[in-house]
Amino acid sequence: MRVTIIGSGNVATHFSAALKNAGHRIMQVYSPNFQNASLLAYHVGAEATSDLQDITPETDIFIISVKDDAIAEMAEALAKYQKLIVHTSGATSLDAVRAFTDYAGVLYPLQTFSKSKEVDFFTVPLCVEGADESITARLKELAATISNNVYSVTSADRKILHLAAVFACNFPNYLYGVAQQLLAAHNMKFDMLKPLILETAQKVQQQYPANVQTGPAVRNDQLTMNAHLQLLNHQPQLQEIYYLLSQGIIKNNNEGHGDK
Amino acid sequence: MRVTIIGSGNVATHFSAALKNAGHRIMQVYSPNFQNASLLAYHVGAEATSDLQDITPETDIFIISVKDDAIAEMAEALAKYQKLIVHTSGATSLDAVRAFTDYAGVLYPLQTFSKSKEVDFFTVPLCVEGADESITARLKELAATISNNVYSVTSADRKILHLAAVFACNFPNYLYGVAQQLLAAHNMKFDMLKPLILETAQKVQQQYPANVQTGPAVRNDQLTMNAHLQLLNHQPQLQEIYYLLSQGIIKNNNEGHGDK
Structure with missing residues (x-):
C-alpha cells in the first residue's frame, strides 16, 4: 500500500519503519516541525513536509499519529482527499476521524515505544477498528503484514x-x-x-x-x-x-x- | 561444601537446587512439615526431618530459609553445633543469627521465586554479609559457585x-x-x-x-x-x-x- 504518515513521534517512527520493512511505500511524512519530518522521512525513503498544503492525495491511507487533541483537526484537513484515514491512539474514539469522513479507522499498537530502542513490531498487538466491515477487513489485512497479533477492538474496549x-x-x-x-x-x-x-x-x-x-x-x-x-x-x-x-x-x- | 537446609519454601527450594547443581552436598532438609521436607529432600538427594532433635552437626553450613519471625529461634536451636549459620532474608538483620553465634552470616538472593517456575540461579544477585571478614570471604566463595552476581551488602543496606x-x-x-x-x-x-x-x-x-x-x-x-x-x-x-x-x-x- 501507499502510506502517508502524519506525525513524527515515537509511534509514527516505529509504525512507518515496520510498514516500510513489510514492503509498503511511505509516500510522505508530515510534521509541523520540518526537521522532525525530514529525519523520519529520510529513514523510510519518503518526502518530508511541514506544510499541510503540500500533502498530496497520491496515497492509499493516511496514518495520523499525533497528540490526541490534534487528531480531529488533521482528519478534518485530510478528509477532502477521500482516502482511508486512521489514527493510532488508544484513548481516542473512532469518531474523532469519522466526524469528517466515513472512510475512517483506527490502528492502535499496544506497545511502549522509545526512539532509542528497537522493537520487533511483529510481536506488537495491533488493535484494529473500521467505520464499516470492509474497512475493518482492509485494515486487518494491512495490520497482518506488520504484526502477528492483530485484534478487532471497539472504541469502548480500546x-x-x-x-x-x-x-x-x-x-x-x-x-x-x-x-x-x-x-x-x-x-x-x-x-x-x-x-x-x-x-x-x-x-x-x-x-x-x-x-x-x-x-x-x-x-x-x-x-x-x-x-x-x-x-x-x-x-x-x-x-x-x-x-x-x-x-x-x-x-x-x-x-x-x-x-x- | 556440606549444606543443611532449614525450610522448604520457595527460597529454600531454589537455593538447594542451585547448590546441588554446583556440586555441593545437601545433607539434610528440615521442615516442621515432614511432607514438605521429604519432597524437597528427595529432589536434592538429602535426608528429610521434621524433628529439630534429628538435625545432625555433620555439615559445614546451616542455611535458614524460613519465615522472618522464625529465624532467631532456629539459629538459637542450631548454635550449639558451632557451624556456620546463615539466613536468606532481605528484611532481617544479621543480628537475628549473631545473637546466638559469632559464626553468623546472610545469603540474600534478590529474586522472586515460585515453585512452579525455574530460575537460572547464575543470574540471581546474591547479597552476602558475614559476622567477620573471614566469614564474608567464605560466603562469597560459596555464593560465587552458584551466582555470577555476588555483592557485599550490610544489614542496613539490605x-x-x-x-x-x-x-x-x-x-x-x-x-x-x-x-x-x-x-x-x-x-x-x-x-x-x-x-x-x-x-x-x-x-x-x-x-x-x-x-x-x-x-x-x-x-x-x-x-x-x-x-x-x-x-x-x-x-x-x-x-x-x-x-x-x-x-x-x-x-x-x-x-x-x-x-x-
Whole structure:
C-alpha cells in the first residue's frame, strides 16, 4: 500500500519503519516541525513536509499519529482527499476521524515505544477498528503484514485497554524508578534489581499475576510492612503509595484472586 | 561444601537446587512439615526431618530459609553445633543469627521465586554479609559457585534493597493483576498486554526508568487522565492508586529525573 504518515513521534517512527520493512511505500511524512519530518522521512525513503498544503492525495491511507487533541483537526484537513484515514491512539474514539469522513479507522499498537530502542513490531498487538466491515477487513489485512497479533477492538474496549496499559506499563516503570532512586540514595546500583524486574515480567507471560504474587503484603507480614513504612518516613508520598498498593494486594488475596 | 537446609519454601527450594547443581552436598532438609521436607529432600538427594532433635552437626553450613519471625529461634536451636549459620532474608538483620553465634552470616538472593517456575540461579544477585571478614570471604566463595552476581551488602543496606525490591517486583506484579482484571471485566484477554509488560521490563535493562517513562502522566495529559479516572468510577481504591502514581510521575518529570 501507499502510506502517508502524519506525525513524527515515537509511534509514527516505529509504525512507518515496520510498514516500510513489510514492503509498503511511505509516500510522505508530515510534521509541523520540518526537521522532525525530514529525519523520519529520510529513514523510510519518503518526502518530508511541514506544510499541510503540500500533502498530496497520491496515497492509499493516511496514518495520523499525533497528540490526541490534534487528531480531529488533521482528519478534518485530510478528509477532502477521500482516502482511508486512521489514527493510532488508544484513548481516542473512532469518531474523532469519522466526524469528517466515513472512510475512517483506527490502528492502535499496544506497545511502549522509545526512539532509542528497537522493537520487533511483529510481536506488537495491533488493535484494529473500521467505520464499516470492509474497512475493518482492509485494515486487518494491512495490520497482518506488520504484526502477528492483530485484534478487532471497539472504541469502548480500546479505552479500557489503554487504561489497562497504563497499569501494566507506565505505573510499573514509575515504580522501577522509585526503586532505582532508593538504591541511589544509598550508593547501590540499579543493576542489582534488573534480574528481578525481568523475572517478574517473564513470570506473568505464563501465569496470572495474582497466582505469582510474592512479598510481605501477600503474606500479610505486618512486621516487614511496618519496617518498610518506617524506612520511608521522610517520603510521605511513597509511604502512601506503599500503603495503598499493599492494601490492594491484601484485598486481592482475601478475595481469592490468587492461589497463595 | 556440606549444606543443611532449614525450610522448604520457595527460597529454600531454589537455593538447594542451585547448590546441588554446583556440586555441593545437601545433607539434610528440615521442615516442621515432614511432607514438605521429604519432597524437597528427595529432589536434592538429602535426608528429610521434621524433628529439630534429628538435625545432625555433620555439615559445614546451616542455611535458614524460613519465615522472618522464625529465624532467631532456629539459629538459637542450631548454635550449639558451632557451624556456620546463615539466613536468606532481605528484611532481617544479621543480628537475628549473631545473637546466638559469632559464626553468623546472610545469603540474600534478590529474586522472586515460585515453585512452579525455574530460575537460572547464575543470574540471581546474591547479597552476602558475614559476622567477620573471614566469614564474608567464605560466603562469597560459596555464593560465587552458584551466582555470577555476588555483592557485599550490610544489614542496613539490605533493608533498603528489600524495600526497593517490593517497589520493583511485588507492586508491578500487583498492577499487572489490576490490568488483567480490567480486561477480564470486558472479555478481553490478558495475552494482549504481555508483550507490553515484557518490553517495559526489558527497556530498563539498558536505560534508567525515568528516561523511558511513557503514558499520559509524563505528558501531563489531563484529558486522558481524567477520562481514565472516570472509567474507574466504581473502583475508588484503583482511582486513588491511579491518581497517586500519576502524581508521582508528574513530580519526577518536573524535578527533571527523566529526559522527557
